[in-house]
Amino acid sequence: GAVVSQHPSWVICKSGTSVKIECRSLDFQATTMFWYRQFPKQSLMLMATSNEGSKATYEQGVEKDKFLINHASLTLSTLTVTSAHPEDSSFYICTQPGYTFGSGTRLTVV
Amino acid sequence: GENVEQHPSTLSVQEGDSAVIKCTYSDSASNYFPWYKQELGKGPQLIIDIRSNVGEKKDQRIAVTLNKTAKHFSLHITETQPEDSAVYFCAATGGGGADGLTFGKGTHLIIQP
Numbered sequence: 001g002a003v004v005s006q007h008p009s010w011v012i013c014k015s016g017t018s019v020k021i022e023c024r025s026l027d028f029q030a031t032t033m034f035w036y037r038q039f040p041k042q043s044l045m046l047m048a049t050s051n052e053g054s055k056a057t058y059e060q061g062v063e064k065d066k067f068l069i070n071h072a073s074l075t076l077s078t079l080t081v082t083s084a085h086p087e088d089s090s091f092y093i094c095t096q097p098g099y100t101f102g103s104g105t106r107l108t109v110v
Numbered sequence: 111g112e113n114v115e116q117h118p119s120t121l122s123v124q125e126g127d128s129a130v131i132k133c134t135y136s137d138s139a140s141n142y143f144p145w146y147k148q149e150l151g152k153g154p155q156l157i158i159d160i161r162s163n164v165g166e167k168k169d170q171r172i173a174v175t176l177n178k179t180a181k182h183f184s185l186h187i188t189e190t191q192p193e194d195s196a197v198y199f200c201a202a203t204g205g206g207g208a209d210g211l212t213f214g215k216g217t218h219l220i221i222q223p
Contacts, residue, residue, distance in 0.1 A: 046210035
Protein backbone atom coordinates (compact mmCIF):
# COMPACT_ATOMS: atom_id res chain seq x y z
CA GLY A 1 0.00 0.00 0.00
CA ALA A 2 0.93 3.66 -0.23
CA VAL A 3 3.42 5.04 2.29
CA VAL A 4 2.29 7.86 4.57
CA SER A 5 4.73 9.85 6.69
CA GLN A 6 3.50 11.81 9.68
CA HIS A 7 5.40 14.48 11.61
CA PRO A 8 6.05 15.08 14.44
CA SER A 9 5.68 11.70 16.12
CA TRP A 10 5.11 13.37 19.45
CA VAL A 11 4.73 16.93 20.71
CA ILE A 12 4.18 18.61 24.05
CA CYS A 13 2.72 22.10 24.08
CA LYS A 14 1.35 24.60 26.53
CA SER A 15 -2.34 25.35 26.86
CA GLY A 16 -3.44 28.08 24.51
CA THR A 17 -0.80 27.46 21.86
CA SER A 18 -1.27 25.92 18.43
CA VAL A 19 0.30 22.78 17.04
CA LYS A 20 0.63 21.74 13.41
CA ILE A 21 0.77 18.09 12.37
CA GLU A 22 1.89 17.12 8.87
CA CYS A 23 0.85 14.09 6.87
CA ARG A 24 2.77 13.34 3.69
CA SER A 25 1.95 10.78 1.06
CA LEU A 26 5.36 9.60 -0.13
CA ASP A 27 4.51 7.57 -3.21
CA PHE A 28 0.90 8.35 -3.95
CA GLN A 29 -0.85 11.50 -5.08
CA ALA A 30 -3.67 11.79 -2.61
CA THR A 31 -6.51 14.15 -3.37
CA THR A 32 -8.05 13.01 -0.10
CA MET A 33 -6.64 12.40 3.38
CA PHE A 34 -8.52 11.20 6.43
CA TRP A 35 -7.69 12.44 9.92
CA TYR A 36 -8.47 10.37 13.00
CA ARG A 37 -8.18 10.89 16.73
CA GLN A 38 -7.59 8.13 19.25
CA PHE A 39 -7.90 8.68 22.99
CA PRO A 40 -5.97 6.29 25.28
CA LYS A 41 -7.32 2.74 25.21
CA GLN A 42 -10.08 3.72 22.81
CA SER A 43 -10.80 3.23 19.16
CA LEU A 44 -10.05 5.55 16.26
CA MET A 45 -12.64 8.17 15.42
CA LEU A 46 -12.77 9.94 12.07
CA MET A 47 -12.42 13.68 12.57
CA ALA A 48 -12.39 15.05 9.07
CA THR A 49 -11.59 14.44 5.45
CA SER A 50 -9.21 16.84 3.76
CA ASN A 51 -9.61 17.52 0.06
CA GLU A 52 -6.84 18.90 -2.10
CA GLY A 53 -7.67 22.42 -3.21
CA SER A 54 -10.96 22.68 -1.35
CA LYS A 55 -12.42 22.82 2.13
CA ALA A 56 -12.21 19.88 4.48
CA THR A 57 -15.28 17.91 5.46
CA TYR A 58 -15.69 17.60 9.23
CA GLU A 59 -17.52 14.87 11.13
CA GLN A 60 -20.35 15.84 13.40
CA GLY A 61 -19.14 17.23 16.70
CA VAL A 62 -15.68 18.21 15.46
CA GLU A 63 -14.99 21.94 15.75
CA LYS A 64 -13.72 23.15 12.39
CA ASP A 65 -12.37 26.38 13.87
CA LYS A 66 -10.32 24.45 16.40
CA PHE A 67 -8.99 21.75 14.11
CA LEU A 68 -7.82 23.51 10.97
CA ILE A 69 -7.13 21.24 8.07
CA ASN A 70 -5.26 22.24 4.95
CA HIS A 71 -4.56 20.11 1.91
CA ALA A 72 -2.46 22.39 -0.25
CA SER A 73 -0.87 19.78 -2.49
CA LEU A 74 -1.37 16.22 -3.63
CA THR A 75 1.22 14.99 -1.15
CA LEU A 76 0.69 17.09 1.97
CA SER A 77 -2.19 17.53 4.36
CA THR A 78 -1.86 19.37 7.67
CA LEU A 79 -3.92 19.45 10.85
CA THR A 80 -3.49 22.43 13.17
CA VAL A 81 -4.87 22.19 16.68
CA THR A 82 -5.53 25.79 17.66
CA SER A 83 -5.68 27.13 21.21
CA ALA A 84 -4.91 23.67 22.53
CA HIS A 85 -6.31 22.53 25.86
CA PRO A 86 -5.43 19.47 27.96
CA GLU A 87 -8.56 17.68 26.73
CA ASP A 88 -7.11 17.86 23.20
CA SER A 89 -4.32 15.53 24.33
CA SER A 90 -4.68 12.50 22.11
CA PHE A 91 -3.13 10.41 19.35
CA TYR A 92 -3.77 12.01 15.94
CA ILE A 93 -3.27 9.90 12.86
CA CYS A 94 -3.85 10.25 9.14
CA THR A 95 -4.48 7.90 6.26
CA GLN A 96 -5.09 8.16 2.55
CA PRO A 97 -7.81 6.28 0.63
CA GLY A 98 -5.64 3.15 0.42
CA TYR A 99 -6.12 3.08 4.19
CA THR A 100 -2.46 2.76 5.11
CA PHE A 101 -1.95 4.79 8.25
CA GLY A 102 0.86 7.12 9.17
CA SER A 103 2.74 6.48 12.39
CA GLY A 104 0.62 8.99 14.28
CA THR A 105 1.33 12.02 16.46
CA ARG A 106 1.03 11.89 20.22
CA LEU A 107 -0.08 15.34 21.39
CA THR A 108 0.19 16.25 25.05
CA VAL A 109 -1.13 19.63 26.16
CA VAL A 110 0.10 20.82 29.53
CA GLY B 111 -24.14 6.20 9.36
CA GLU B 112 -22.17 3.00 9.76
CA ASN B 113 -21.89 1.30 13.15
CA VAL B 114 -19.32 -1.44 13.80
CA GLU B 115 -19.51 -3.71 16.82
CA GLN B 116 -16.48 -5.81 17.81
CA HIS B 117 -16.20 -8.73 20.24
CA PRO B 118 -14.59 -9.70 22.49
CA SER B 119 -12.90 -6.66 24.01
CA THR B 120 -10.19 -8.90 25.50
CA LEU B 121 -9.10 -12.33 24.33
CA SER B 122 -6.48 -14.48 26.02
CA VAL B 123 -5.27 -17.66 24.30
CA GLN B 124 -2.46 -20.11 24.81
CA GLU B 125 0.46 -19.86 22.42
CA GLY B 126 -0.16 -22.14 19.48
CA ASP B 127 -3.95 -22.00 19.77
CA SER B 128 -6.26 -20.12 17.43
CA ALA B 129 -7.89 -16.76 18.06
CA VAL B 130 -11.12 -15.49 16.54
CA ILE B 131 -12.37 -11.90 16.67
CA LYS B 132 -15.82 -11.03 15.37
CA CYS B 133 -17.35 -7.84 14.03
CA THR B 134 -20.77 -6.82 12.80
CA TYR B 135 -21.67 -3.80 10.72
CA SER B 136 -24.92 -1.99 10.08
CA ASP B 137 -24.65 -0.35 6.66
CA SER B 138 -25.38 -2.79 3.85
CA ALA B 139 -23.62 -0.38 1.46
CA SER B 140 -20.25 -1.01 3.12
CA ASN B 141 -17.99 -2.95 0.80
CA TYR B 142 -14.50 -2.87 2.26
CA PHE B 143 -13.49 -4.43 5.57
CA PRO B 144 -9.90 -4.07 6.79
CA TRP B 145 -8.33 -5.41 9.95
CA TYR B 146 -5.59 -3.57 11.80
CA LYS B 147 -3.05 -4.54 14.43
CA GLN B 148 -1.92 -1.80 16.76
CA GLU B 149 1.00 -2.10 19.11
CA LEU B 150 1.51 0.27 22.00
CA GLY B 151 2.49 3.76 20.88
CA LYS B 152 2.28 2.96 17.18
CA GLY B 153 -0.15 3.58 14.38
CA PRO B 154 -2.49 0.82 13.18
CA GLN B 155 -0.94 -1.64 10.76
CA LEU B 156 -3.14 -3.16 8.07
CA ILE B 157 -2.86 -6.95 8.35
CA ILE B 158 -5.59 -8.18 6.05
CA ASP B 159 -8.67 -6.89 4.28
CA ILE B 160 -11.63 -8.21 2.36
CA ARG B 161 -14.05 -6.76 -0.14
CA SER B 162 -17.73 -7.54 -0.34
CA ASN B 163 -17.42 -9.63 -3.48
CA VAL B 164 -15.30 -12.19 -1.62
CA GLY B 165 -16.32 -14.53 1.19
CA GLU B 166 -12.94 -15.49 2.56
CA LYS B 167 -9.32 -14.43 2.28
CA LYS B 168 -6.22 -16.00 3.76
CA ASP B 169 -2.66 -14.85 4.24
CA GLN B 170 -0.45 -17.41 5.98
CA ARG B 171 -1.71 -17.67 9.59
CA ILE B 172 -4.33 -14.96 9.19
CA ALA B 173 -7.72 -15.29 7.54
CA VAL B 174 -10.83 -13.15 7.28
CA THR B 175 -14.35 -14.33 6.50
CA LEU B 176 -17.28 -12.18 5.45
CA ASN B 177 -20.99 -12.94 5.59
CA LYS B 178 -22.74 -10.15 3.70
CA THR B 179 -26.22 -11.45 4.43
CA ALA B 180 -25.66 -11.43 8.17
CA LYS B 181 -23.41 -8.35 7.99
CA HIS B 182 -20.60 -9.82 9.98
CA PHE B 183 -16.93 -10.55 9.39
CA SER B 184 -14.30 -12.31 11.45
CA LEU B 185 -10.55 -12.45 11.87
CA HIS B 186 -8.94 -15.83 12.43
CA ILE B 187 -5.36 -16.20 13.63
CA THR B 188 -3.96 -19.74 13.77
CA GLU B 189 -0.87 -21.03 15.56
CA THR B 190 -0.67 -17.89 17.65
CA GLN B 191 2.71 -16.57 18.68
CA PRO B 192 3.76 -14.11 21.42
CA GLU B 193 4.31 -11.39 18.82
CA ASP B 194 0.63 -11.59 17.92
CA SER B 195 -0.16 -9.89 21.23
CA ALA B 196 -1.61 -6.46 20.38
CA VAL B 197 -4.88 -4.60 19.97
CA TYR B 198 -6.80 -5.55 16.84
CA PHE B 199 -9.37 -3.31 15.19
CA CYS B 200 -11.90 -4.14 12.53
CA ALA B 201 -13.30 -1.43 10.29
CA ALA B 202 -15.81 -0.94 7.53
CA THR B 203 -16.42 1.56 4.78
CA GLY B 204 -18.15 2.01 1.46
CA GLY B 205 -17.63 4.59 -1.22
CA GLY B 206 -14.61 3.10 -2.94
CA GLY B 207 -12.09 5.09 -0.93
CA ALA B 208 -14.05 8.32 -0.77
CA ASP B 209 -15.27 7.64 2.74
CA GLY B 210 -13.38 7.26 5.97
CA LEU B 211 -13.33 4.07 8.01
CA THR B 212 -15.66 3.29 10.89
CA PHE B 213 -13.79 1.27 13.49
CA GLY B 214 -14.83 -1.28 16.05
CA LYS B 215 -13.78 -0.66 19.63
CA GLY B 216 -10.86 -3.04 19.45
CA THR B 217 -9.83 -6.40 20.89
CA HIS B 218 -6.84 -6.75 23.18
CA LEU B 219 -5.33 -10.11 22.22
CA ILE B 220 -3.06 -11.66 24.81
CA ILE B 221 -0.98 -14.70 23.91
CA GLN B 222 -0.08 -16.70 26.99
CA PRO B 223 3.29 -18.51 26.72
